[in-house]
Amino acid sequence: MNGETVRVPLGERSYDILVESGLLGRGGDVLKDLLVRPFLPIVTDERVAVLHLPALQAALRASGIESKAIVLPSGEATKSIGFLEQLLDELISAKVERRDLILALGGGVIGDLTGFAAAVLRRGVPFVQLPTTLLAQVDSAVGGKTAINSKHGKNLVGVFNQPRRVLADVATLDTLPRRHLLAGYAEVVKYGLLGDAPFFAWLEANGERLIDGDHAARIQAVVHSCRMKAAIVARDEREDGDRALLNLGHTFGHALEAETGYSDRLLHGESVAIGCVLAFALSARLGLCSAADTERVARHFSTLGLPVSPAGYATDAKVLLEHMRQDKKVIGGTLTFILARGIGNAFVTREVAERDVLLTLDAALSA
Ligand code: NAD
Ligand code: GLY
Numbered sequence: 001m002n003g004e005t006v007r008v009p010l011g012e013r014s015y016d017i018l019v020e021s022g023l024l025g026r027g028g029d030v031l032k033d034l035l036v037r038p039f040l041p042i043v044t045d046e047r048v049a050v051l052h053l054p055a056l057q058a059a060l061r062a063s064g065i066e067s068k069a070i071v072l073p074s075g076e077a078t079k080s081i082g083f084l085e086q087l088l089d090e091l092i093s094a095k096v097e098r099r100d101l102i103l104a105l106g107g108g109v110i111g112d113l114t115g116f117a118a119a120v121l122r123r124g125v126p127f128v129q130l131p132t133t134l135l136a137q138v139d140s141a142v143g144g145k146t147a148i149n150s151k152h153g154k155n156l157v158g159v160f161n162q163p164r165r166v167l168a169d170v171a172t173l174d175t176l177p178r179r180h181l182l183a184g185y186a187e188v189v190k191y192g193l194l195g196d197a198p199f200f201a202w203l204e205a206n207g208e209r210l211i212d213g214d215h216a217a218r219i220q221a222v223v224h225s226c227r228m229k230a231a232i233v234a235r236d237e238r239e240d241g242d243r244a245l246l247n248l249g250h251t252f253g254h255a256l257e258a259e260t261g262y263s264d265r266l267l268h269g270e271s272v273a274i275g276c277v278l279a280f281a282l283s284a285r286l287g288l289c290s291a292a293d294t295e296r297v298a299r300h301f302s303t304l305g306l307p308v309s310p311a312g313y314a315t316d317a318k319v320l321l322e323h324m325r326q327d328k329k330v331i332g333g334t335l336t337f338i339l340a341r342g343i344g345n346a347f348v349t350r351e352v353a354e355r356d357v358l359l360t361l362d363a364a365l366s367a
Contacts, residue, residue: 004223008142008230010237013162017142017226021215023169024130027056028063031128034164036099038065041091043114044105045074048132051175056105056130068094072110076262079113079148081157087117098122101164107133107180108140108268112158115146119161130167133176134184135269137168138191138225139246143233153326154254154262160238168226170218181211182306183269186276188221191228193276193297194248197344199224204300211304244329244348248338249275252310255323259314266313273306274313282352282360283339293343310364317361321354
């Protein structure tokens with residue numbers, strides 16, 4: 001498979017996700033139709049700037065496009081009000097106009113921050129995403145959620161702002177450390193678990209090859225994940241219903257991230273892997289799916305080296321439940337859970353007794 005395009009159908013805000021190996025080297029070709037003048041500001045982080053910025057700038061130059069790079073520190077702390085202010089100042093100093101395009105080159109941190117900055121700069125400047133982590137290619141660069149963190153929690157200040165195009169170049173993943181690749185892979189598995197059992201089976205057979213660097217397998221997985229996300233976002237852009245399915249594993253996962261201080265001790269995708277196993281364990285406790293399903297999910301994650309147990313990251317189920325109460329899906333004090341009637345058959349529910357959540361967590365913490 002050489003590459004494919006996935007459409008996100010959102011009326012006048014529709015856009016394409018181009019998935020290919022080597023796309024970054026064609027940056028000028030695939031972006032020039034979106035430019036009103038041959039100028040492109042690029043927002044990136046320090047690590048990605050060293051690895052991928054020179055090739056992108058060369059490709060733009062080859063198409064006669066001048067670029068201006070704004071390089072921010074790598075890491076979650078950059079998704080903050082301080083760096084938002086710095087980024088806006090630098091974009092204004094660079095005289096970025098309302099009809100210019102801004103490009104986000106990096107992982108979810110750069111994509112989320114840049115999307116938010118683009119939404120508020122001059123009341124809205126269009127932006128494109130060139131995601132360089134697997135997590136960003138299959139999730140954060142698609143669907144228009146943008147945000148920064150608050151001292152009260154992650155992603156609490158943000159807006160929906162759809163990009164004009166997404167350029168997912170799987171070759172950029174060749175430089176990504178294995179731990180981050182695996183963390184993004186957990187989000188890929190999430191799609192199989194929430195709505196596509198054959199895709200999960202495909203991942204069981206091909207996941208290792210994908211992680212080890214096979215571009216064709218990566219393209220196939222990114223295309224499939226983006227297709228699933230595009231379909232969900234198209235029917236529920238602002239998460240009034242079905243979009244919450246994309247949060248499979250996230251209610252438990254966010255609690256673990258909060259407990260570990262949103263630090264490198266537990267990456268977001270790692271918390272999603274543990275969270276998916278817990279969501280299946282809770283579903284099994286409620287008689288919705290079999291214990292064998294939970295074991296199959298855990299086996300796939302752990303075979304590849306992802307964590308599957310909250311033990312080691314938390315000790316107290318009640319403390320985790322308290323963290324869950326800060327979840328954005330809490331409505332009227334009631335938690336929302338994504339449960340499963342089997343692999344590939346998830347649903348959203350608010351009818352889960354806290355006692356069952358606590359029992360599930362206690363069992364996992366003491367296993
Ligand atoms: P990240 O952006 O911090 O990137 C992870 C690390 O990899 C960073 O150190 C970065 O410098 C480095 N990196 C990026 N690309 C690289 C490459 N090709 N080679 C080598 N190193 C590279 O983290 P992430 O996992 O991409 O994203 C996590 C963020 O995404 C979180 O803030 C999370 O809240 C957000 N997120 C948003 C959505 C959404 O829908 N908007 C969905 C999921 C996650
Ligand atoms: N990452 C979840 C969403 O985009 O809704």
